[in-house]
Amino acid sequence: MSLLEARGLSKRFGGLQAVHDLSFALAEGEMLGLIGPNGAGKTTAFNLLSGFLRPDAGSVSFRGRPLVGLKPHAICRLGLARTFQLVRPFPRMSALDNVKVGALARHAHPAAAAARAAAVLERVGLAGKQGVRAAGLTLAERKRLELARALATEPTLLLLDEVMAGLNPAETETMVQLIGRIHADGVSILLIEHNMRAVMALSHRILVLSFGERIAEGPPAAIANHPKVIEAYLGEEYVGTAPA
Amino acid sequence: MRWGGLAALLVLLALPAVLSSYAVTIFILIFFYAYLGQAWNIVGGYAGQLSAGHAAFVGVGGYTAAMLSNELGLTPWVGMFAGAALAAVLGGVIGYLGFRFGLRGFYFVLLTVAFAEVGRIAASNIDALGGALGLYITFTGDPRQFQFQDNRAYYYIALALLLLATGVAWAIERRRFGAYLAAIREDEGAAEALGVDTLRYKLLAMLVSSFLTGLGGTFYAFYLFSLQPNAVFGIPMSVEIILRPIVGGAGTLLGPILGSFILTPLGELSRFYFGQSGLYGAHLIAYGLLLIGVVLFLPEGAYPRLARALARRRARP
Numbered sequence: 001m002s003l004l005e006a007r008g009l010s011k012r013f014g015g016l017q018a019v020h021d022l023s024f025a026l027a028e029g030e031m032l033g034l035i036g037p038n039g040a041g042k043t044t045a046f047n048l049l050s051g052f053l054r055p056d057a058g059s060v061s062f063r064g065r066p067l068v069g070l071k072p073h074a075i076c077r078l079g080l081a082r083t084f085q086l087v088r089p090f091p092r093m094s095a096l097d098n099v100k101v102g103a104l105a106r107h108a109h110p111a112a113a114a115a116r117a118a119a120v121l122e123r124v125g126l127a128g129k130q131g132v133r134a135a136g137l138t139l140a141e142r143k144r145l146e147l148a149r150a151l152a153t154e155p156t157l158l159l160l161d162e163v164m165a166g167l168n169p170a171e172t173e174t175m176v177q178l179i180g181r182i183h184a185d186g187v188s189i190l191l192i193e194h195n196m197r198a199v200m201a202l203s204h205r206i207l208v209l210s211f212g213e214r215i216a217e218g219p220p221a222a223i224a225n226h227p228k229v230i231e232a233y234l235g236e237e238y239v240g241t242a243p244a
Numbered sequence: 245m246r247w248g249g250l251a252a253l254l255v256l257l258a259l260p261a262v263l264s265s266y267a268v269t270i271f272i273l274i275f276f277y278a279y280l281g282q283a284w285n286i287v288g289g290y291a292g293q294l295s296a297g298h299a300a301f302v303g304v305g306g307y308t309a310a311m312l313s314n315e316l317g318l319t320p321w322v323g324m325f326a327g328a329a330l331a332a333v334l335g336g337v338i339g340y341l342g343f344r345f346g347l348r349g350f351y352f353v354l355l356t357v358a359f360a361e362v363g364r365i366a367a368s369n370i371d372a373l374g375g376a377l378g379l380y381i382t383f384t385g386d387p388r389q390f391q392f393q394d395n396r397a398y399y400y401i402a403l404a405l406l407l408l409a410t411g412v413a414w415a416i417e418r419r420r421f422g423a424y425l426a427a428i429r430e431d432e433g434a435a436e437a438l439g440v441d442t443l444r445y446k447l448l449a450m451l452v453s454s455f456l457t458g459l460g461g462t463f464y465a466f467y468l469f470s471l472q473p474n475a476v477f478g479i480p481m482s483v484e485i486i487l488r489p490i491v492g493g494a495g496t497l498l499g500p501i502l503g504s505f506i507l508t509p510l511g512e513l514s515r516f517y518f519g520q521s522g523l524y525g526a527h528l529i530a531y532g533l534l535l536i537g538v539v540l541f542l543p544e545g546a547y548p549r550l551a552r553a554l555a556r557r558r559a560r561p
Contacts, residue, residue, distance in 0.1 A: 050437065076439035084437070090430035101427040104420050105439030113420070153439050 003028045003157055003188050004080070009048050009058035011041075011212075018044040020212040022058070026157070031189045033203030033220070035196075037232055041212040042192045043085055046159050049190075050082040051075040062157070077105055081155035085162045085192070087146040089134035095121060095145055096130040102152030117152055124148045124178060140171040144178070157188045164195045172198060200224065208232065256403060260396040268395050274508040275402035276463060281488035281500030282409035283456035287339075288486065289494035290413070290422060291449040292429030294349070297338070297356030299481035300363045301331035301454045305461025306471050307367060310379045313389065320390035324462035328455045334359070335454025336447065343446045348432075357479065364477030378472035381465065390466040398467050405463060406501070409456050413497055416452070425449055429495065457485070487531075491538050493545025502547050510534065 002025035009022040019041040026032045034042050047053040049060055051072040060067040062080050070078075081102075090098050099117035100110070107113040121127055124144040129137060134145060143163050150158060160179070164172045176198050183189050183202075193199040199206065200220040208216040208223060210232040216223060223229055260268055280302070287293050308327035312318040318326075338359050342352045368376045385393045392398060416422045424445045427435035436442050465471050475481065492503025514527035542549055 052433070052437075071441070071443075072433075072436040073439050073441045076437060082437055084434065088431050088434035090427055090434065093426060093430060097423070097426075101423055101435065101440065102438040104423055108420055110418065110420060110423060113423075149434075149438055 002026060003030070003063060004049070004190070005061045006045075006049065007059050007061075009045065009060065010056050011044055011048055011053060012056055017212050019048065019055075019209075022209070022212070022214055024207055024214065024217070026188060026190055029186070029188055031183050031191065031202055031204050033199040033206040034190060034192045034209065035194070035199055035206060035223075036209035036215075039211075040209040040232075042209055043161060044212075045209070046082060046161055046190075046192065050080065050159060076153055076155075079154070079156035080159065081150040081153045081157075082159035083146045083150050083161055083163060085165070087139075087142045089137070089142055089145050089149075091135035092133060094131050094133055095126055095137065095141075095148075098134050098145055099148045099152045102149040105153045117148075120148045120152045123181075124151070125174070139166050140168075140174075143167065143175065147178070147182075151182065151187075155187060157190065158182070159190045159192075161192045162194060164193060164198050176201060196224075253407075260399050265395055268399050270509055270512055272395070272398050272402045272467070273512065274504045275399070275406045276460065276467075277484060277488055277508055278501045278504035279402065279406040279409050280457060280460050280485045281492070281504060282406065282413055283453050283460065284485050285453075285489045285494060285500050286413055286416060286425075286456070287446075287449040287453035289489050289496070289499065290416065290425040290429065291446055292425075292495070293342075293446055293450070294353050294486075295338075295356040295450075295453075296353045296479075296482050296486060297358070297360035298453075298457050298485045299477050299479070300334060300338075300356075300360035301457035302461040302464060302481060302485075303360075303363050303367060303471075303473070303477040304331045304334055305458030306465035306476055307373060307379065307461070308458075309462040310381055310465045310471055311373070314379065314381065319388055320462050320466050321388070324390075324459055327462050328458035331458025331461065332451050332455040335450045335457075338454075339447045339450030343443050343450075357482070360477055360479070360482055364473050367473035367477055373473075374471075376473060378470055378475075379465070381469045383469055390462070391469075398463075401463065405460065410497065410501070412452065412456065417497060421445065421448070426495070487535065489545070491535070491542075491545060493547030496545065496547045496551075499545050499547040502550070503545065506546065507531070507534070 004026040007023050009019055011019045022045060036042055044053065048055045051067065051070050055068060062078060065078065067075055096114065096117055099120050100113045103113035103116040107116050118130060121130060124147055126141060126144055126148060129141060134142065137145060147163055164175050167175060172195060179189065179202060191199060191202060203220055206220055206223045207214060208229050215228045215232060216226045284298050288295050305327035308330050309320045309323035312323040312326060313320050338356060342355050347355055367373050373379065383391060385391050424440045427440055428442050428445060432442050464476065488503035488507055489500040491507055492501065493499030511527060511531060514530040518526035
């Protein structure tokens with residue numbers, strides 16, 4: 001049985017069909033990449049899955065439970081956590097307190113949650129930043145903090161929305177390795193990413209969206225040369241020009 | 245810090261023995277408005293939901309206890325809890341309307357103001373509640389009826405109320421509830437994504453806050469022996485409640501207390517001096533200037549700045 005299954009998801013904003021009839025499944029232990037040009041509906045799809053938006057049509061099931069109609073906090077507690085594309089740290093709280101909020105979802109006692117948060121911070125390489133206010137962290141650190149907060153809710157499935165955007169190559173490499181380790185520890189991952197090298201390296205399978213619809217799906221190597229994908233990203237005239 | 249708090253408490257307990265009657269009155273007002281500010285702080289400071297209508301809870305609490313006492317002879321020592329419970333019901337209604345339908349920022353402010361104004365207009369027009377003249381309580385001096393000959397009794401009651409509210413805020417701060425309120429204040433959507441039931445926790449904060457504020461209404465009624473709709477339900481009362489925690493530091497445990505020690509004497513003294521020289525209302529100008537200064541130079545309030553300065557001094561060898 002798949003861990004996450006979306007069937008016929010649709011969402012319209014006024015005249016814009018942001019997501020149209022989107023269906024896909026994600027298996028337990030899988031790392032699925034979600035790519036597509038800007039405005040393709042990737043983040044909208046995330047918002048539909050995580051309960052921040054209600055779909056106009058379609059259904060989502062997670063570990064066999066329907067999610068549509070549940071609020072984001074309830075979905076998080078079921079084990080589906082997400083990050084935000086534009087990171088949203090609690091700016092006036094310390095890095096530790098930021099992550100503690102996530103850990104409190106599983107450990108109601110603040111001391112236990114703080115201990116758990118410290119461990120998660122260490123895992124993402126922010127052990128030395130515990131007492132620093134989130135507003136005082138660099139972008140790369142804030143991206144890792146965002147990841148740490150989601151991780152602290154002890155998810156089965158992690159939805160990562162462009163966690164590498166804005167990072168330099170060295171930072172990106174660190175992040176790729178970090179995501180790889182999190183996945184190796186048994187967390188299934190759905191990854192929105194514009195960094196092609198990263199998404200190709202990490203994903204088992206890639207789903208391509210364009211104008212709200214699924215245009216291709218398959219292993220990374222096949223996706224890179226898929227004519228529809230090249231058309232969506234570069235335009236029709238480039239189809240067939242890619243080096244084999 | 246802990247010893248400092250204990251020492252301050254001992255001083256405050258001993259103080260009435262040496263203070264003049266006028267000074268005791270000032271302290272009663274300091275404690276009482278610090279208490280209301282602390283009650284507001286739970287929803288307005290910690291949770292960051294800017295209620296500008298907390299006067300409604302003072303009014304409902306005070307009118308309930310006064311009516312129960314005047315009409316049924318029920319002692320305010322019991323009536324105060326009935327008033328607080330009714331205030332909490334009103335708080336629950338306002339909170340549910342505001343939070344369920346996602347009213348944020350100015351819209352929530354307007355909603356809370358509107359409820360307080362409805363309360364003011366209703367109290368002014370219902371004859372059974374004394375109409376625009378309000379309610380008067382016959383002075384008997386009977387402690388069982390929450391009435392005291394000696395001003396110092398009110399001093400200790402106001403101090404006890406302040407300690408109660410501060411204890412409640414302290415307990416909230418240390419628990420998951422407090423961490424969740426802080427997360428909601430910082431970024432509600434992000435909090436929701438991390439498993440925080442934001443609607444539930446905001447409502448809980450509103451219930452606790454309105455209950456405590458309602459208790460304060462009884463103190464107000466039986467300290468002044470009268471309730472006027474414009475005074476208890478009016479916007480100036482709501483503003484008085486909000487100013488202290490904002491000046492002292494909203495969302496901090498000591499902010500409302502510090503704010504009240506700054507603002508209340510200032511308000512009273514300037515009212516007294518400007519009033520003597522015939523400049524009625526000039527104290528409001530002094531108030532306004534101070535508020536502008538705080539917003540410009542201490543946007544977090546006085547307490548966070550003070551705490552940092554103290555920490556620096558301690559760190560120095």
